[in-house]
Amino acid sequence: MLNRRALLASVAVVAAFGCKKGGGSGALKIAVIPKGTTHEFWKAVHAGAEKAGKEANVEIIWKGPLKEDDLKAQIDVVQSFTAQGVSGIVLAPLSDKALVGSVKAAVDQKIPVVIFDSDLAGQDHASFVATDNRAAGRVAGDEMVRLLGGKGKVAVLRYQEGSASTNHREEGFLEAARKGGLEIVSDNQYGGATTESALSKSESLLSAQNAASGGVNGVFAPNESTTFGMLLALQKSGLAGKLKFLGFDASDKLLDGLKKGELDGLVVQDPFKIGYLAVKTMAAHLRKEPVEKRVDTGAKLVTKQNLDTPEIQTLLHPPIQ
Amino acid sequence: MKLRRALNVPWVGPLLALIAVYVLFVVLRPDTFARTANLVTMARQTVVVGVATVGMTLVIVHGGIDLSVGSSVALTSVVVAKLLQGGHSPLTACLAGVLAAGVCGALNGALIARAKMLPFIVTLGTMSALRGAAKGLANEQKIDAPAGGLDALLSPLPPSRAWMLVPPGVWIAIAIAILFAWILRATRFGRHIYAIGSNEQTARLCGVRVERVKVSVYALAGLLAGVSGVMSFSNLTVGDPTTAMGLELDVIAAVVIGGGSLSGGEGSLLGAIFGACLMTVVKTGSTYVGLPNWVQEILTGAIIIVAVGLDRLRQKRTAR
Numbered sequence: 001m002l003n004r005r006a007l008l009a010s011v012a013v014v015a016a017f018g019c020k021k022g023g024g025s026g027a028l029k030i031a032v033i034p035k036g037t038t039h040e041f042w043k044a045v046h047a048g049a050e051k052a053g054k055e056a057n058v059e060i061i062w063k064g065p066l067k068e069d070d071l072k073a074q075i076d077v078v079q080s081f082t083a084q085g086v087s088g089i090v091l092a093p094l095s096d097k098a099l100v101g102s103v104k105a106a107v108d109q110k111i112p113v114v115i116f117d118s119d120l121a122g123q124d125h126a127s128f129v130a131t132d133n134r135a136a137g138r139v140a141g142d143e144m145v146r147l148l149g150g151k152g153k154v155a156v157l158r159y160q161e162g163s164a165s166t167n168h169r170e171e172g173f174l175e176a177a178r179k180g181g182l183e184i185v186s187d188n189q190y191g192g193a194t195t196e197s198a199l200s201k202s203e204s205l206l207s208a209q210n211a212a213s214g215g216v217n218g219v220f221a222p223n224e225s226t227t228f229g230m231l232l233a234l235q236k237s238g239l240a241g242k243l244k245f246l247g248f249d250a251s252d253k254l255l256d257g258l259k260k261g262e263l264d265g266l267v268v269q270d271p272f273k274i275g276y277l278a279v280k281t282m283a284a285h286l287r288k289e290p291v292e293k294r295v296d297t298g299a300k301l302v303t304k305q306n307l308d309t310p311e312i313q314t315l316l317h318p319p320i321q
Numbered sequence: 322m323k324l325r326r327a328l329n330v331p332w333v334g335p336l337l338a339l340i341a342v343y344v345l346f347v348v349l350r351p352d353t354f355a356r357t358a359n360l361v362t363m364a365r366q367t368v369v370v371g372v373a374t375v376g377m378t379l380v381i382v383h384g385g386i387d388l389s390v391g392s393s394v395a396l397t398s399v400v401v402a403k404l405l406q407g408g409h410s411p412l413t414a415c416l417a418g419v420l421a422a423g424v425c426g427a428l429n430g431a432l433i434a435r436a437k438m439l440p441f442i443v444t445l446g447t448m449s450a451l452r453g454a455a456k457g458l459a460n461e462q463k464i465d466a467p468a469g470g471l472d473a474l475l476s477p478l479p480p481s482r483a484w485m486l487v488p489p490g491v492w493i494a495i496a497i498a499i500l501f502a503w504i505l506r507a508t509r510f511g512r513h514i515y516a517i518g519s520n521e522q523t524a525r526l527c528g529v530r531v532e533r534v535k536v537s538v539y540a541l542a543g544l545l546a547g548v549s550g551v552m553s554f555s556n557l558t559v560g561d562p563t564t565a566m567g568l569e570l571d572v573i574a575a576v577v578i579g580g581g582s583l584s585g586g587e588g589s590l591l592g593a594i595f596g597a598c599l600m601t602v603v604k605t606g607s608t609y610v611g612l613p614n615w616v617q618e619i620l621t622g623a624i625i626i627v628a629v630g631l632d633r634l635r636q637k638r639t640a641r
Contacts, residue, residue: 037456038461186611188613189614190614193566195463195564196557196561199557200604207356
């Protein structure tokens with residue numbers, strides 16, 4: 001009996017020591033799970049997350065799905081972090097439905113989850129940190145209406161089925177374009193995950209709609225890979241600069257296109273801020289400070305005119321170490 | 322009688338299917354789909370898959386499989402972009418890229434022929450390893466590189482060179498297809514490939530140096546995947562480590578539609594090329610008609626199964 005009590009006591013002591021070690025703010029471990037790791041967008045998110053991690057004195061574990069945009073792989077990553085017992089999970093879900101179960105499982109095990117970049121159904125997560133994508137899509141739609149003077153035919157090259165963030169952008173764009181009196185000639189074609197698939201889809205789309213002879217006056221693409229694929233298709237078919245083209249996100253080649261007048265505008269989110277605020281929100285939540293249910297990180301329309309302003313330049317070139 | 326004999330040539334079926342599907346879309350969209358510009362676009366879009374299909378035909382006919390094609394294409398595009406970025410000449414970059422893929426192919430071959438491991442397993446492994454290598458080499462992002470004129474391979478022709486009919490990349494692909502069709506049909510090496518695929522033991526007893534042929538086949542498939550990777554770079558003008566994900570499945574589908582059998586010994590290079598073209602026509606046609614992606618995916622799947630089914634019927638008839 002005594003022996004047993006001694007054993008229990010020693011376990012309690014070890015546990016207490018363990019807690020002390022784990023309870024210090026320096027040992028907070030936050031897993032940050034992006035949708036992929038190769039898009040330049042995610043590099044900036046990563047930099048933002050690291051900065052917030054340093055400021056809030058938490059450890060960041062950055063781990064994306066092994067295969068780009070692979071839903072199953074992302075679910076696996078969430079589950080393995082849950083099993084490891086990290087302090088909190090910051091997740092950009094590849095699907096607004098499929099990750100609900102894994103997130104609930106994590107929250108049930110007292111691991112809070114902050115969703116960022118792309119929305120998740122359900123109420124289990126502590127906060128949602130992202131661009132208001134529908135509003136960002138409307139920015140592009142309104143700009144298209146302005147560029148075309150309120151009449152003309154537009155096409156949307158969608159990104160991928162089941163991706164909530166891009167879907168909201170597409171819907172926001174379509175909503176504003178319809179309201180502004182534009183005719184939508186195509187809105188059911190998807191560019192897919194890679195630039196290559198987006199390029200060949202763009203080429204088919206443009207010639208199917210007779211873009212060369214005025215069948216399309218404006219196009220919109222909702223992320224970096226579809227915008228780049230469409231830009232390449234316009235360049236190859238000699239249509240670049242001849243029709244109005246608005247894209248989303250930025251990269252060197254896209255900014256080149258903007259400078260040459262082949263792109264009329266890019267709606268740019270603030271990936272650095274997204275990563276930064278997501279980790280900050282999680283750290284605050286873990287320290288029992290109150291957090292907003294919805295944190296909007298904003299989006300800006302970049303055009304040839306405002307490209308060189310300092311505000312846009314920091315947005316485009318976030319301080320990545 | 323003549324017609325029946327013609328139908329028994331393995332590549333006639335895929336060709337007829339290709340024509341039928343093309344005509345179908347022309348009828349559905351006569352004003353846009355039938356334009357020559359569209360034909361040229363579809364030819365350009367088939368090049369990456371087409372060149373890889375040539376290599377896969379060799380592999381499948383000799384009774385193997387190569388799942389690492391897509392990853393080799395991505396790796397090549399990254400190597401090419403990296404070298405161009407480092408200021409090397411386009412020719413050096415292309416040669417190095419193709420060679421890198423060739424070495425990977427030879428490695429596949431060595432593991433399969435010398436270490437006696439199953440092709441499916443070995444190439445499943447290299448598929449993952451090469452994809453990882455491509456991502457690592459590219460620092461996990463797209464590499465922006467000066468195209469160095471390589472983009473002209475697959476860009477639509479400027480009016481001054483309209484006499485070429487299709488861009489140089491398409492001609493290169495056609496030349497490669499003809500060369501390997503000849504090798505398969507008319508050389509000893511080609512007959513050895515068929516012999517090993519039909520019955521490896523018999524081939525060995527007849528004095529075919531099975532291991533050597535196998536290594537050469539995988540090395541050639543690697544080199545061709547490399548050429549395909551150069552084409553992919555020329556198309557995108559960036560080195561993209563995530564490109565060509567799942568390409569191996571399109572390529573295998575093309576070979577199978579073209580009459581190839583996964584148990585080896587059968588397959589036609591021309592048929593496989595027609596198979597690759599068929600898939601491009603379906604993809605492009607679906608966009609012209611405005612079909613959503615899911616319908617297009619069902620269509621592609623149905624075509625693969627119907628094509629193989631018809632081919633089995635043909636073989637049964639021939640056997641009788």
